[in-house]
Amino acid sequence: MKKEIKKYPAIPQERLEKYQDLWKNSTSRDGVHPDVKAHLERVKTMGGGQGIEFLSNINKDYLGAFMAPFSRDLEEADIAIIGMPFEKSAPMNASHKYGPKALRELSKNFMGTTEPWINGEFDIPFDFANIIDYGTIDTYGQFDLSGEMEHAIEHYRKIVCDNHIIPFMWGGDHTVSVAPLMTLGETYGPLSVIHFDAHYDLVTEADFPYPYHSGNMFTQNFAKGNVDPERMIQIGIRGRMTGLVGGHAKNFGTNVYFADEARVMSPREMADKIIEVVGDGPTYISLDLDSLDPVYNSASSAVEPFGLDANWVHDVLKLVRMSGKVNLVGADVVEYAPQNDPAKTFGYIAAGLSWKILCWLAADVKRRNGGENHPTNWPQAFGNVTL
Template identity: 30%
Template sequence: MFSITALRSFVALSISLATAIRGQEWSVYAESPGLNAAVPFSSSVLSTFKEPWSRESYGLPTFAAAPPLRCIGVDSETPYDVAVLGSPFDTTTSYRPGARFGPNGIRQGSRRIHIASVNINMKSRIADDLDVVDCGDVPMVYTDNKVALRQLEAANKMILDHTSLRTYEGKSIAKDGKFHPRVLTLGGDHTITWPLLRGVSEIYGPVSVIHFDSHLDTKKPGSMPNSPWNPGEEIPVSHGSYFYFAHKEGLLAPDNKNIHVGIRSAMTSWGDYVNDYEVGFVVSHAEEMEEIGWRGVVKKIRDTVGDNPVYITLDIDAIDPGSAPATGTPEIGGITTREIKKIMQGLVGLKVVGADIVEVAPGYDAQSELTQIVAANIGWDILALMAKSPLVE
């Protein structure tokens, strides 16, 4: 065994050697041209950071590193082409809540992608064609659905009413002939699509909706037997009925120029299909991915919407829960991540006037943030669709 004296000698020798080695290394660094290692954090070094940070500087976790902008605040007059807008709202859900945390969850999932990176599959570099900003989240109250949705409607309209940074050759498809910013909204439960459609309809008129989901979301409100609502009492909108109200307001393109993609959930009755057709949709079930393939689904979408202005709304439960489990109402047998990417590629050329990604509930996600990453990458592809298709006639 070591004696105390021997142990102390060993420790002293180790310290001396370490000091000598560290001193030698320090002298090497200190002698390097242009580097004074003795004062690595001196004021002379820090002075280089005294200039204001640029819009491209890292800091806030924005969507795909888009520059942050207070679009509905002090920066409201700053022009841009696309606004990423968060909608922290989930109080009209029917099963598992939590999508109010979706906007920042999707931003979290987008940390490894960038609007200035080349999207190989979409053959696009978004930043070359669009000035994209992240406007943060809309302030939405948590205790009154009507007020919260009204706040979202107002914020969305404020953004859409402006003129975009870029203009294009050809006539704008907007009713006023101007070029307006587009909005990619991060939800939030699916009810938010209703007030968002009000905004785009004012600019472009009724739009064809491409609705990726496992549920129809066109349910006609009505009292069930033993309903807790009194006779004649208003039944509030939910994330399963908002399209019914949108149809009643004339926000959807007529003549069944709207389409659901990925449908596979249980129905209340066969009458749900009748009501859905009356609301203005045709249906592509999830099983069609096996039967006609993604090319067949793309053809069905394009044949349905034609040359109309298009609004894309994607409920993350359209994707199979094996790839995107963190959602309020998961259904097995969904679209794969590879299939959704191929479908997005097949939609290039459509006049996408706006979009949303909804029902991401990070609290149910795996530690790997799988659902958030899937949603973020789909959002990146949607921005590429916008970049490749100017809104001209």
């Protein structure tokens, strides 16, 4: 004979009737955070009143990174997302020229334009700031790397120096950081830099007398007064070449944390070190994806084992942002080689970290505007929103 089952008490009738009414009559928007609801209602009125379909990137080729509008109208923009597909300085293995294109596509596949932040609040970067996707700076007609970079710097002078727009950039190999560091330094004064990388990238002209390459973007800007090496922190450095080139870090006075040191530090410990080093000056983040352990990224031209955990990097960035003590004026994510990422796993990690940095940039734009939103506008007509 089977044993009788003791049934748990039923849900009280009053609550059950409430749930039945919600099932029949409620929609998600009834419980949505008011700022998120306002954002969705706002974009619903744009582009002929059809709104934006946030839940899919299917057939959204006319939208840019993270669903931002493609535009080169710089007068009202606060933040420009820029692709720079340089590859001539990739030292080994795969190149990175397809990185910006691939990350732009993957960035639209996260279903939405808002995300929970802290204390019940939400990141709504497209309400915080007017964000455009500037597209890719096309340099393929320039067969010399110097010509490519000088062409790109012309664009950055219009974006940063003339219109005071905050750049967020996807590379390309790490050479691409020359242009934003140069123009932001000229505009804001000497920059602090938060640099995640497996490599120092501190080559001097005396080492290699070529004007632009993936190892001298910081040092040439030290010499020009655009970056303060004593307010630069380098995190994740490792590998068998560090002994050959580490002297420059000591000579210039950058603050270095080897990957072995960083991995045993808590995110809070590292965040505190970053805040201490960069201070309250204008700050730039340069995230070379080879800083990550190959578990999180091996789609790179210079893979180094025993690197950083992507979740750890995420938490470090979050804690530094939460402090409110760092003034972020630009950032890049570089050296993604999508042809070495058939499952797109590493690309999604790169796009996810990019989104977190973009939200931080937009929040700092809003803060510098006295807490006022400067919303993004979309000229296109889209599909339906979920409200």
